[in-house]
Amino acid sequence: MKIAVFAGDGIGPEVTAQALRVLDELSLPGLTLFEGDVGAVAYRRHGQPLPDETLEMARAADAVLFGAVGDFSCDDLPRHLRPEQAILGLRSELGLFANLRPAAGFPGLEHLSSLKPEIARSIDVLVVRELNGDVYFGDKGERASAGGREGWDAMSYNEAEVRRIAHTAFRAAMGRGKRLTSVDKANVLETSRIWRETVIDVAKDYPEVTLDHMYVDNAAMQMVKAPGQFDTIVTGNLFGDILSDQASACVGSIGLLASASLGERQTEHGTFGLYEPIHGSAPDIAGQDKANPVAAVLSLAMLLRHSLGREDEAVRVERAVEGILAEGIFGGDLGGNATTGEIGDAIVSKLLTIS
Numbered sequence: 216m217k218i219a220v221f222a223g224d225g226i227g228p229e230v231t232a233q234a235l236r237v238l239d240e241l242s243l244p245g246l247t248l249f250e251g252d253v254g255a256v257a258y259r260r261h262g263q264p265l266p267d268e269t270l271e272m273a274r275a276a277d278a279v280l281f282g283a284v285g286d287f288s289c290d291d292l293p294r295h296l297r298p299e300q301a302i303l304g305l306r307s308e309l310g311l312f313a314n315l316r317p318a319a320g321f322p323g324l325e326h327l328s329s330l331k332p333e334i335a336r337s338i339d340v341l342v343v344r345e346l347n348g349d350v351y352f353g354d355k356g357e358r359a360s361a362g363g364r365e366g367w368d369a370m371s372y373n374e375a376e377v378r379r380i381a382h383t384a385f386r387a388a389m390g391r392g393k394r395l396t397s398v399d400k401a402n403v404l405e406t407s408r409i410w411r412e413t414v415i416d417v418a419k420d421y422p423e424v425t426l427d428h429m430y431v432d433n434a435a436m437q438m439v440k441a442p443g444q445f446d447t448i449v450t451g452n453l454f455g456d457i458l459s460d461q462a463s464a465c466v467g468s469i470g471l472l473a474s475a476s477l478g479e480r481q482t483e484h485g486t487f488g489l490y491e492p493i494h495g496s497a498p499d500i501a502g503q504d505k506a507n508p509v510a511a512v513l514s515l516a517m518l519l520r521h522s523l524g525r526e527d528e529a530v531r532v533e534r535a536v537e538g539i540l541a542e543g544i545f546g547g548d549l550g551g552n553a554t555t556g557e558i559g560d561a562i563v564s565k566l567l568t569i570s
């Protein structure tokens with residue numbers, strides 16, 4: 216089993232280090248780790264945010280554990296050299312079109328949510344975000360206009376792209392509450408019209424799943440008003456990016472939410488995938504031992520489940536995280552004062568008590 220570890224920038228290495236301590240504690244036989252450069256750190260060392268050797272390392276692995284990329288010092292670089300191109304490049308080059316972003320409350324921690332506890336208690340949603348298309352990967356550029364320089368970005372989805380993410384989402388909904396909400400902006404966008412018609416067509420293969428549709432502006436409002444109404448959400452790249460950050464505040468902190476990015480490639484151990492927190496490099500707290508490593512540790516749990524076929528270990532890691540949160544071990548993002556390292560220590564100790 217090979218895991219490529221790309222820790223990246225800012226708090227990326229800080230939170231990834233804690234996930235690696237947890238992985239070490241599991242002592243999985245036959246596991247080899249490879250470390251590669253991504254993001255601003257890769258740009259400084261190699262002149263590119265996603266060097267060829269990093270991409271090759273990912274291709275040769277069974278899974279990628281990713282930290283975060285992004286650095287304000289790179290804000291003025293041309294787009295293709297920006298750190299964010301590392302994660303966008305990995306997602307597209309590796310065909311990772313399905314981004315699973317679960318957002319469920321931790322029992323007893325409702326008071327940590329930005330919502331009223333009685334509303335927060337109900338949140339248990341899986342956001343299935345399409346990851347290889349949309350306005351992210353359409354043509355873009357700058358041109359002259361009567362109003363001065365004009366930036367433009369083309370948004371599109373074709374039926375094949377919608378079909379494959381819809382199948383992923385319907386299958387995920389089958390394993391959950393059998394309710395799927397497709398989020399779009401079909402009242403305005405042609406992209407969303409094709410999206411909606413295609414999702415409706417795919418629904419014929421899943422008669423047990425109740426499908427409904429919601430415009431993204433309403434979905435954002437409903438996410439804070441009554442998040443418990445959602446079971447599984449399927450949406451495009453941009454809307455999924457935004458709604459998942461929003462869902463994290465409903466749970467309590469962006470430092471709590473993990474993600475899996477999956478494609479079609481199967482290995483002898485499971486589905487090849489890339490696993491990362493939904494948060495970024497958080498330059499405002501980088502280097503201060505303040506970052507919450509829970510999202511990174513829970514990303515490792517998703518890696519164990521989906522790419523290594525290690526459900527038992529995945530559950531153990533999740534229980535350890537739930538355990539330390541139930542004991543009130545929080546960092547500053549949740550109103551506590553535990554450092555990144557102390558939260559990692561607590562998770563590792565808790566793991567030892569769970570068989």
Ligand SMILES: NC(=O)c1ccc[n+]([C@@H]2O[C@H](COP(=O)([O-])OP(=O)(O)OC[C@H]3O[C@@H](n4cnc5c(N)ncnc54)[C@H](O)[C@@H]3O)[C@@H](O)[C@H]2O)c1
Pocket residue numbers: 226230282283284285286287299302469470471491493494495496497498499500505506507508510548
């Ligand atoms: N996948 C990725 O690598 C990824 C994801 C999002 C943003 N980014 C990049 O990260 C940089 C910063 O972006 P941003 O500030 O918009 O988003 P961010 O997610 O990095 O931070 C947003 C806010 O949440 C806080 N936060 C984030 N993670 C936290 C954690 N684990 N513990 C405690 N607090 C945490 C930060 O301190 C900040 O206040 C940018 O360069 C952006 O492009 C990268």
Ligand SMILES: CC(C)[C@H](C(=O)O)[C@@H](O)C(=O)O
Pocket residue numbers: 285299302303456493495
């Ligand atoms: C860094 C950025 C390109 C990325 C995205 O927009 O997908 C991030 O916000 C995320 O959620 O992983």
Ligand SMILES: [Mg+2]
Pocket residue numbers: 456457460493
């Ligand atoms: Mg995001």
